[in-house]
Amino acid sequence: MDQALVFSIEEFSVFDGPGIRTTVFLMGCPLRCMWCHSPEGQVFENFILRSPNGCSNCGNCLKHAVTSNEFTVFTQESIDNCPNNLLRHCAVQYTPDELYKRLEKNFKILSASGGGITFSGGEPTANPKFLINTLMLLEGKIHRAIQTSGACPPEVFSEIIKHCDLVMFDIKLIDEGLHIKYTGASNKNILTNLRTLINSDKDHIIRTPLIPEVTDTEENIEAIAKLLSSLGVGYIELLPYNKLAGAKYALVNRKYTPSFDTERSVKIRNDIFLKYGIETKIL
Numbered sequence: 001m002d003q004a005l006v007f008s009i010e011e012f013s014v015f016d017g018p019g020i021r022t023t024v025f026l027m028g029c030p031l032r033c034m035w036c037h038s039p040e041g042q043v044f045e046n047f048i049l050r051s052p053n054g055c056s057n058c059g060n061c062l063k064h065a066v067t068s069n070e071f072t073v074f075t076q077e078s079i080d081n082c083p084n085n086l087l088r089h090c091a092v093q094y095t096p097d098e099l100y101k102r103l104e105k106n107f108k109i110l111s112a113s114g115g116g117i118t119f120s121g122g123e124p125t126a127n128p129k130f131l132i133n134t135l136m137l138l139e140g141k142i143h144r145a146i147q148t149s150g151a152c153p154p155e156v157f158s159e160i161i162k163h164c165d166l167v168m169f170d171i172k173l174i175d176e177g178l179h180i181k182y183t184g185a186s187n188k189n190i191l192t193n194l195r196t197l198i199n200s201d202k203d204h205i206i207r208t209p210l211i212p213e214v215t216d217t218e219e220n221i222e223a224i225a226k227l228l229s230s231l232g233v234g235y236i237e238l239l240p241y242n243k244l245a246g247a248k249y250a251l252v253n254r255k256y257t258p259s260f261d262t263e264r265s266v267k268i269r270n271d272i273f274l275k276y277g278i279e280t281k282i283l
Contacts, residue, residue, distance in 0.1 A: 002095060002096060002129055002130055002133055003093050003094065003095050003130065004026050004027070004028075004093070004094060004127040004130035004131075005026070005027035005028070005044070005045075005046055005090075005091035005092070005093050005094075006024055006025060006026060006027070006091055006092055006093075006094055006099065007025050007026075007027050007038075007040055007041050007090050007091040007122070008023075008024075008025040008041075009022065009023070009024055009025070009102070009103075010022070010023045010025070011106065013118070015283065016118040016120065016145070016147060016168075017115070017116065017118045017143075017145040017166055017168065018114050018115060018116075018143070018166070019110065019113040019114035019115025019116065019143070020109065020110055020113040020115040021110060021115040021116055021117065021118050021145070022103055022106055022110060022116075022117050022118070023117075023118045023119075023120055023147075024099065024103070024117065024118070024119050024120070025038065025041055025120050025121055025122060026041070026119060026120070026121045026122045026123075026124045026126070026127050026130075026131070027041055027043065027044055027045075027046070027090075027091050027121070027122050027127075028041070028042070028043065028044040028121065028122050028123065028126040028127060029041060029042045029121055029122045029123040029126060029149075029151075030123060030126060030151050030152070030185055031123065031149055031151050031183045031184060031185050032183060032184035032185075033172070033182065033183045033184075034182050034183075034211075034214070034258040034259060034260070035209070035211050035214070035241065035245050035258055035260075036245070037242060037245045037248070038121070038122065038248065039248055039249055039251075039252050039254060040090050040248060040251060040252050041121050041122035042122065044126075046089055046090055046091045046093070047073070047074075047089075047090050047252075048073075048074035048075070048078065048079060048087050048088065048089055048090065049087065049088055049089075049090050049251045049252065050074060050082075050086055050087045050251065050253070051086040051087075051251060052250045052251075053086075054084050054086055055084065055086055056083065056084060058083060060078075060081040060082060060083065061074055061078040061079075061081065061082050061086075061087055062078075063081070064077035064078045064080075064081055065078050072253065074087055096130060096133040096134040096137055097137070099134055100134065100137045100138065103117055103138075103142075104141075107141060107142050110142060110143075111142060111143070114143075115143065116142045116143025116144060116145060116165070117138060117142055117143070117144055117145070118145040118146065118147060118168075119131060119134075119135075119144075119145070119146045119147070120146070120147040121147075123148065123149055123151055123152070124146050124147070124148060125146070125148055125150075125151070125152040125156060125157060125160055126151075126152065128152070128156045128159070128160060131146075131160060132159065132160060132163055135160075135163035135164065136163055139163065143165050143166070144163070144164050144165045144166070145164060145165060145166040145167070145168060146160070146161075146164055146166075146167055146168065147168045147170075148167065148168070148169055148170070149169075149170045149172070149190065150169055150170070150171075150189065150190040150193040150194055150197075151185060151187075151189060151190055152189065152193070153189060154189060154192050154193055154196065157189075157193040157196060157197075158196055161196075161197060161200060161202050164202060165202075165203065166202070166203045166204065166205070167197055167202055167203070167204045167205075168204070168205045168207060169193075169194060169197055169204060169205070169206055169207065170207050170208065170209060171190070171194060171206055171207070171208055171224055171227075171228075172187075172208065172209060172211075172215050173187065173214070173215055173220055174187070174191075174220060174223035174224055174227060175219075175220070175223070176188065178214075178220070182211075182214050191227075194206075194231075195231065198231045198232065198233060199231075205235070205237055206228060206233055206235070206236045206237070207236065207237045207238070207239055207283075208221075208224060208236060208237075208238055208239070209239045209241065210238055210239060210240050210241055210266040210267075210268070211241050211260065211266070212241055212260050212261055212262070212264040212265070212266050212267075213260040213261055213264065214260050216266045216267045216268075216269070218267075218269065218272070221269045221272045221273070222272055224236075225272050225273050225275070225276040225278055226276060228276070228278055229276035229277060229278060233278065234277060234278055234279060235278065235279045235280075235281070236273060236278055236279075236280055236281075237280070237281045237282075237283055238268065238280055238281070238282050238283065239283050240266050240268075240282065240283075241262075241266050243262060243263070245262075246258075246262070268282060
């Protein structure tokens, strides 16, 4: 069926595109970035989150949990038997029609600000049928944007952007070996899709997350600037690393253990981008 899991809907966002927006976060992502801010959005299955705050260690949730592949998996009975209501399902399943009805109540407010709807994740292109059908329902009614890593097959990407008004595209690492090391996947499709986007007639914004010792190195920034310059890009947005990136990992019963120095400040290398004629904005 044409459905997708949505793990968050954030209303009145001002950081996910122009104007005031509603941002829809879809479950599922092909990447495993070491700095991921939304570990709950990486998988395609709904699961149960447990907040570590306020737990009385009564053990009721564990009595009703099961063990799968050496991991503790909570059940509906775990939710029902928590006296402090600390467990909940991660996501809600929607059809395109159901999500449209959920979103349309704010269309007038969003449009009045020059805003609209943004799809993020996870990776929104990992749910292509659902995403395209929802974007088509929104066409002509509200501004439509996606935030994407571009990590999807080129034919899928080409079809999705036909139905977008704005594409915000992350470019993390140019070297394929480093991309595999830090994100768990090749960047071949990403670079192909980047070129497709820039050569299209779609409004787009290129963004780079600045991760200490990973993406903010002189070599990587130089490679990004050189590539973008060769493609005629004159503007990029830089997203400094958020030191609270690991805050959600306790919810999904995982430890945040990146291999880089999470306390080191990122290096803002505007001079390199300026050398290639690229204007920068730090978000």
